Amino acid sequence: xxxxxxxxxxxxxxxxxxxxxxxxxxxxxxxxxxxxxxxxxxxxxxxxxxxxxxxxxxxxxxxxxxxxxxxxxxxxxxxxxxxxxxxxxxxxxxxxxxxxxx
Amino acid sequence: xxxxxxxxxxxxxxxxxxxxxxxxxxxxxxxxxxxxxxxxxxxxxxxxxxxxxxxxxxxxxxxxxxxxxxxxxxxxxxxxxxxxxxxxxxxxxxxxxxxxxxxxxxxxxxxxxxxxxxxxxxxxxxxxxxxxxxxxxxxxxxxxx
Ligand SMILES: Nc1ncnc2c1ncn2[C@@H]1O[C@H](COP(=O)(O)OP(=O)(O)OP(=O)(O)O)[C@@H](O)[C@H]1O
Ligand SMILES: [Mg+2]
Numbered sequence: 001x002x003x004x005x006x007x008x009x010x011x012x013x014x015x016x017x018x019x020x021x022x023x024x025x026x027x028x029x030x031x032x033x034x035x036x037x038x039x040x041x042x043x044x045x046x047x048x049x050x051x052x053x054x055x056x057x058x059x060x061x062x063x064x065x066x067x068x069x070x071x072x073x074x075x076x077x078x079x080x081x082x083x084x085x086x087x088x089x090x091x092x093x094x095x096x097x098x099x100x101x102x
Numbered sequence: 103x104x105x106x107x108x109x110x111x112x113x114x115x116x117x118x119x120x121x122x123x124x125x126x127x128x129x130x131x132x133x134x135x136x137x138x139x140x141x142x143x144x145x146x147x148x149x150x151x152x153x154x155x156x157x158x159x160x161x162x163x164x165x166x167x168x169x170x171x172x173x174x175x176x177x178x179x180x181x182x183x184x185x186x187x188x189x190x191x192x193x194x195x196x197x198x199x200x201x202x203x204x205x206x207x208x209x210x211x212x213x214x215x216x217x218x219x220x221x222x223x224x225x226x227x228x229x230x231x232x233x234x235x236x237x238x239x240x241x242x243x244x245x246x247x
Contacts, residue, residue: 093213
């Protein structure tokens with residue numbers, strides 16, 4: 001999984017791509033939290049999932065973890081552009097009630 | 103036609119991707135749709151990851167992955183000889199997890215259940231766990247894809 005980012009005045013965009021499983025999530029967690037902390041002045045965090053080709057329940061835990069991190073820093077968090085396979089698992093788990101899709 | 107395969111591999115997380123890809127390749131002759139293929143990969147990944155993070159927590163053990171196909175039906179069996187589950191009914195409840203502090207959501211079994219046609223779990227504390235899943239394919243040959 002790869003992680004890249006782009007920030008403007010009030011929004012931080014994090015682009016996740018590749019396969020999200022327990023093996024790949026470890027490094028991505030640290031990388032995302034570093035990005036969030038160094039852009040704590042942003043009031044919105046948008047997680048772009050367009051590049052995610054595979055996700056299992058590890059992804060749900062991963063996203064909830066970033067939700068908690070963003071909340072602590074008073075950032076609003078959103079999910080953008082999930083592929084159909086990602087969308088299915090996020091819908092089944094009820095994650096969109098916590099992190100809305102835009 | 104009847105077909106089968108059996109794999110054994112160590113519970114190293116590097117094998118997560120290998121295990122689901124192996125099953126995906128094995129079922130290609132059944133002409134799964136893209137969404138069926140993705141469902142199977144996700145369900146396999148859930149069961150295999152559980153062996154790695156729960157059954158063999160802090161150790162390495164052996165995971166056995168078996169698949170059998172009869173016509174358009176796939177049977178999967180994933181087993182470990184790790185710590186086992188004391189109460190299977192409780193463990194398969196949505197959001198139930200014993201690893202809250204590690205960003206686990208407790209949705210693994212619920213996803214296996216939703217993404218396959220049948221899920222069965224047998225386990226004995228201290229002896230290990232076996233997960234059985236069945237997936238029926240709609241037959242992609244009649245699919246316009
Ligand atoms: N192979 C196994 N060996 C021992 N315990 C298991 C095994 N599989 C599951 N469990 C137990 O069942 C619980 C529920 O499993 P499930 O996959 O639903 O959730 P999780 O793995 O905790 O979280 P998630 O899959 O959402 O990351 C686990 O927390 C664990 O206690
Ligand atoms: Mg799990």
